[in-house]
Amino acid sequence: MKCTKCKKEKDCKYFSFRNDTKKYRTQCRQCAKGYKGLLSDRQSEIKKLFEEGLKRCGNCNSIKSLDSFHSDKHTVSGLASSCKECKKEYATKNKDAIKKSRAKLLYGVSDVEYNKLVSINNCQICNKKVDGTSRHIDHCHNTGVARGILCRKCNLGLGHFRDNKKYLKMAIKYLKANSNGLQQ
Numbered sequence: 814m815k816c817t818k819c820k821k822e823k824d825c826k827y828f829s830f831r832n833d834t835k836k837y838r839t840q841c842r843q844c845a846k847g848y849k850g851l852l853s854d855r856q857s858e859i860k861k862l863f864e865e866g867l868k869r870c871g872n873c874n875s876i877k878s879l880d881s882f883h884s885d886k887h888t889v890s891g892l893a894s895s896c897k898e899c900k901k902e903y904a905t906k907n908k909d910a911i912k913k914s915r916a917k918l919l920y921g922v923s924d925v926e927y928n929k930l931v932s933i934n935n936c937q938i939c940n941k942k943v944d945g946t947s948r949h950i951d952h953c954h955n956t957g958v959a960r961g962i963l964c965r966k967c968n969l970g971l972g973h974f975r976d977n978k979k980y981l982k983m984a985i986k987y988l989k990a991n992s993n994g995l996q997q
Contacts, residue, residue: 818844859890868892872899908945920952920959936964938971 815822817839828837838845862868869876871894882892904911916922930950936943941964949968951960954976974980
């Protein structure tokens, strides 16, 4: 078929089929709707690049080596659609939004609850001042429910004790009994 707009001879797959008239349109999809290409064309380009050890970034549109992409088990290629540089740039620009969405996903925290947690400035165990990098949302490992804000060390401490009150009481007892070091 020949497109009436670009005047190029093309296969019928490049033209839309009209069900009402049971005929193909006279303009190719690229000319009619501004498509850059058919999905099949893009897939063949993707396959060709992949065979050469390359991939096009879905964000910056540049062609890069496969090691420039993180792995992603949810994609056909096994690689993320955006390159590592674009992902890093996005993460830098959207730190707060990423933390907020992660808290929603992992702990079921609402926007109101998240804002309340973020407004806490001190660790709820040791009272040490916490900031963006040292602020950790503590959660119950059994229920997954957020409990409060802790500094990194206190959060790790509770995690290592597996949120077990019995172990924590035994640790306190141990510290009291051995506060002076080994007895001679």
